[in-house]
Amino acid sequence: MIEVKGLVKTYGNKRAVDGITFTVKRGEILGFLGPNGAGKSTTMKMITGFIRPDAGTATVGGIDVAVDPVGVKRQLGYLPESAPAYPEMTVEEFLRFIAEIRGFRATSEKHARVEHVLGLTHLASVRAQTIETLSKGYKQRVGFAQALIHNPPALVLDEPTDGLDPNQKNEVRTLIRSMAAEKAVILSTHILEEVEAICTRVIIIASGRIVADETPSALRARQPGARLDEIFRALTT
Amino acid sequence: MSQIRPLFKREFLGYFRSPVAYVFLIAFLLISVSLAFSRYGNFFKAGTASLETYFLFFPWLFMFIVPAVGMRLWSEEKRSGTVELLFTLPVTTLEAVLGKFLAGWAFLTLAVLLSFPMALTVAFLGDPDWGIIASTYLGAILMAGAYLGVCALTSALTKNQVISFVLSLAACAMLVFLGLSSFTTTLESFLPVGIADVVSNFSFVTHFDAFTKGIVDPKDVAFFLSLIGFTLFLNVVALER
Ligand SMILES: Nc1ncnc2c1ncn2[C@@H]1O[C@H](COP(=O)(O)OP(=O)(O)OP(=O)(O)O)[C@@H](O)[C@H]1O
Numbered sequence: 320m321i322e323v324k325g326l327v328k329t330y331g332n333k334r335a336v337d338g339i340t341f342t343v344k345r346g347e348i349l350g351f352l353g354p355n356g357a358g359k360s361t362t363m364k365m366i367t368g369f370i371r372p373d374a375g376t377a378t379v380g381g382i383d384v385a386v387d388p389v390g391v392k393r394q395l396g397y398l399p400e401s402a403p404a405y406p407e408m409t410v411e412e413f414l415r416f417i418a419e420i421r422g423f424r425a426t427s428e429k430h431a432r433v434e435h436v437l438g439l440t441h442l443a444s445v446r447a448q449t450i451e452t453l454s455k456g457y458k459q460r461v462g463f464a465q466a467l468i469h470n471p472p473a474l475v476l477d478e479p480t481d482g483l484d485p486n487q488k489n490e491v492r493t494l495i496r497s498m499a500a501e502k503a504v505i506l507s508t509h510i511l512e513e514v515e516a517i518c519t520r521v522i523i524i525a526s527g528r529i530v531a532d533e534t535p536s537a538l539r540a541r542q543p544g545a546r547l548d549e550i551f552r553a554l555t556t
Numbered sequence: 557m558s559q560i561r562p563l564f565k566r567e568f569l570g571y572f573r574s575p576v577a578y579v580f581l582i583a584f585l586l587i588s589v590s591l592a593f594s595r596y597g598n599f600f601k602a603g604t605a606s607l608e609t610y611f612l613f614f615p616w617l618f619m620f621i622v623p624a625v626g627m628r629l630w631s632e633e634k635r636s637g638t639v640e641l642l643f644t645l646p647v648t649t650l651e652a653v654l655g656k657f658l659a660g661w662a663f664l665t666l667a668v669l670l671s672f673p674m675a676l677t678v679a680f681l682g683d684p685d686w687g688i689i690a691s692t693y694l695g696a697i698l699m700a701g702a703y704l705g706v707c708a709l710t711s712a713l714t715k716n717q718v719i720s721f722v723l724s725l726a727a728c729a730m731l732v733f734l735g736l737s738s739f740t741t742t743l744e745s746f747l748p749v750g751i752a753d754v755v756s757n758f759s760f761v762t763h764f765d766a767f768t769k770g771i772v773d774p775k776d777v778a779f780f781l782s783l784i785g786f787t788l789f790l791n792v793v794a795l796e797r
């Protein structure tokens with residue numbers, strides 16, 4: 320579903336992403352790990368067509384993002400890092416706007432979509448609040464809701480559980496797992512347990528390169544008995 | 557192109573979701589009306605039932621007021637990061653540029669039309685030429701669009717609203733000053749008259765003046781429309797960089 324080949328992005332004289340290649344099939348949940356500044360967000364921005372790679376290609380559902388960016392964007396749900404949203408809009412207004420632009424123009428259909436994601440992400444209680452007045456976790460949920468509104472076949476989530484309380488973290492993980500059967504999901508995270516909890520595969524990147532690409536259990540088997548953060552440290556330093 | 561509608565709606569209503577719209581509309585009306593009644597405008601002394609003195613200041617007023625509307629157009633999206641959201645939604649850059657521009661233009665049109673009570677006052681006091689009033693409104697709206705095109709472009713160049721405002725102001729000032737007779741005289745002193753003419757031809761004042769006299773010259777309309785088209789084209793280029 321998502322195919323990435325030899326992506327490269329250079330900022331000034333710094334290689335943010337240095338030849339990353341992988342594929343994610345439907346039913347897979349790929350966990351994207353790596354230290355701060357490793358290039359996770361940059362890779363995701365290239366997949367979603369927000370920035371253009373200096374080299375390499377990204378395709379979603381067989382569509383090359385460089386050839387038909389809008390075609391790719393239609394199939395993707397994307398939660399950018401820190402979940403940007405228009406602060407002066409209420410949660411409901413914002414989600415209606417997203418629904419409209421995602422092609423749900425009939426009032427009833429739009430309404431149904433918005434209600435559905437409001438329920439999924441437990442936002443109903445703040446629906447009439449402007450986004451600027453929301454707490455960080457609720458803002459994050461709005462970003463998540465926005466990414467799910469059109470039930471996309473591919474999800475790209477940049478730190479989806481960042482800022483959520485433990486209950487909500489659990490909730491979001493359960494939600495992602497329940498949807499994963501018919502979707503291809505990429506999520507980045509700094510929580511190693513999260514990867515074990517929901518991911519079917521892990522990619523660890525450091526300085527823009529892939530240093531591990533395997534199942535969570537294979538990752539653990541690298542150093543039997545060691546903690547995950549020790550394995551992570553060994554791979555990324 | 558069907559994506560323009562939701563973008564337009566969000567942007568246009570966005571003006572009214574914050575106090576910005578109301579502050580802007582009130583300030584615009586206050587300033588424009590008081591300029592007309594001031595000793596520079598001579599609204600009463602002119603002794604004619606026309607809005608000429610009211611509209612006289614529009615090129616100048618727009619020079620300050622349109623950058624205030626235009627500066628947030630893209631800078632704000634870049635600063636708050638929503639630009640990443642916007643451009644990962646299924647919209648093309650052109651649709652986004654048009655949706656935003658049209659919303660800003662509609663807002664400025666609303667501001668201009670809110671001055672209609674001035675026209676009614678004139679109608680009450682005398683017997684104005686409605687043809688001239690209509691053509692002046694048309695000219696003002698076209699001119700507002702051209703200013704906004706310039707400001708939208710400068711706004712796309714930076715995420716800093718202050719820089720955006722100053723750049724817009726400078727660009728708009730250029731487009732006004734080009735038409736001042738003193739400025740053209742200076743130009744003519746070191747440029748061939750032909751070239752000086754071409755340069756001053758780019759001034760908003762020159763093109764707007766005809767409208768206030770009741771003349772709707774297709775050349776003036778084409779000037780404003782092509783300037784809008786050109787700046788929007790550059791706007792798309794600047795965003796796709
Ligand atoms: N617009 C930019 N201009 C210059 N450098 C950039 C830009 N965006 C990212 N970088 C650099 O590229 C590198 C990768 O950044 P990226 O945001 O992809 O890291 P990340 O893996 O998402 O990190 P984190 O875990 O902190 O979110 C960093 O060194 C960053 O400083």
Ligand SMILES: [Mg+2]
Pocket residue numbers: 359360361400477
């Ligand atoms: Mg990141």
